[in-house]
Amino acid sequence: MNKDTLLALLQPDIDQINETMRSEIASTNNTLLQEILEYAIFNGGKRIRPVLSILSARLCAFATMPEGLAAEDQLKPPVNLYRLATVFEFLHAASLLHDDVLDHAGTRRGKPSANSVWDNTHVILAGDFLHARALTLAGTIGGEQCLEIIGNATSSMIDAEFLQMQTVKDINLSEENYFNVLRGKTGSLISAACEVGTFFTETSLEHRGALRTYGNALGLAFQVVDDLLDYQGDPDKTGKAVGNDFIEGKITLPLIHALQNCDESEKNRILTLLKGGQEERTAEGENIRSFIDKNGGFVYARQGAETLIEASLEALALFPSCQARSNLEGLAQYVLIRQR
């Protein structure tokens, strides 16, 4: 399935998600708060997380449907599914608002970031608002178990941020540690988005586990590809300078692998660069790409992403063929070919 076909298939759900978020925002009391939320949420995001909840719910509805009862496209989405799905976009937006304030970011998706339009206090509070609203929706719509899953995912994200800050410049950073950060920062929320989609039908634990596995593998692959695009992407498409992670001294999978496979003198040269200043690292941009390439870092990371996507597709094999499954597969395949 190509990207445009997939997007056309997902568009009605995306529209419905957007409409639900708009009415949620409109229910707040303060017009300035509304304005900031509107700006932060309607900024061109792809709505991947809520779409995953909706596709998971559809998949489970189809899988548990008594035979011959209805065709897949006649299954009505459960009341409140869209409201629960928006929880994931709200949590994602809340963390971006806080990140941008803390990073003093000037832009977000090519537009001025919220913190360059309003002051930090308003932006942090808007993030807090989304955070509180998301968790309240999670518990009141999805029930206690759902709240626990989403609450745990939020805690995991914060744990992983701490772990990342403590280890990202560690020149002995292990692959295991790298994936621990990814699992917390990206995998946990995406796998929670998939898992809570199962709560609208009498889904077996096996189905629930499979969707969790799908989400986790998808999230990890997405992030590995992100780290590859940092070195290999087209800056016009990614919107980021090539080799930005290395310039900031951030060690990701391609470099971790290369450092494990190079000889001692090369390793020492890179370590000296990593301990040094940004200017030296900026000047080394082309060399570092050759270094990683020569030591198999790009091939290794690409294979890692492919293996993760295979695992995510494998997890879906449990479910009967249907449009929802096919869309979930399409999303997984898209991760490998995306260029931004």
Add this chain to the structure above:
Amino acid sequence: MNKDTLLALLQPDIDQINETMRSEIASTNNTLLQEILEYAIFNGGKRIRPVLSILSARLCAFATMPEGLAAEDQLKPPVNLYRLATVFEFLHAASLLHDDVLDHAGTRRGKPSANSVWDNTHVILAGDFLHARALTLAGTIGGEQCLEIIGNATSSMIDAEFLQMQTVKDINLSEENYFNVLRGKTGSLISAACEVGTFFTETSLEHRGALRTYGNALGLAFQVVDDLLDYQGDPDKTGKAVGNDFIEGKITLPLIHALQNCDESEKNRILTLLKGGQEERTAEGENIRSFIDKNGGFVYARQGAETLIEASLEALALFPSCQARSNLEGLAQYVLIRQR
């Protein structure tokens, strides 16, 4: 009841609250996160909010106890009451962590603030963690209705922060607006703390409403007294410079009332000062106190606080006499005599 007697009566509950929070913090995965949470929470706070939940729960347990079943002090606190109570201390601490980062505060209760010990990113994330943990506990322990009350209180706090930023320097600030900010910023969480204490017994809606009223009036009175202490307190006890609110251009109840009762020329002089720089306002410290005093602002605000405390005591009249009620009354009376 004097302050020391009251404190001695509350101490066992405070100890239990502290112990519960310590074990909650110990269950986090990251030791640096634990360290920041520990620092932020064990900083000499009075635990008023969780104590209110516990006393409310005790009061309702006594009020609904079949006659002759047990003496009040034999009523066992429900499992999970302390865990639910800590939600309010966590939310309070989360908002203080974020406030201190945004205000670039250097100290908090006489100690270096968390943001002067760790960097802003860690402190904001620690606040987010407490926020998420609090709402997750609220829903998984207290159930959906409890989560909704606490979630709404959190939203009200943020709405009120927005309202305050938009209006606090408005020289036409009305008393109504002033109380709207107070209700959101302080009243809503305190009244929620009282209300959720009722969820552990089969409490009537009337009892629930009464405890909500008690909490709201108590919170407002607390804040009005705070604003009085800003002008009239002993800096050695309050830890803040006298007249700090006026210096910052923040208009509170004593000044609002005085501005409504002075003559036009005086009013214009104050308004010019409020529009001007901090230095002019600092130099006017003594004069502004005379101005408020002469125009009845202090007496009016003091009477307002007393009326609120009367209303809070009145709300308790519905309940039978017992130690829990007497402690809640003691807390209300303490608000009027506190000097810090």
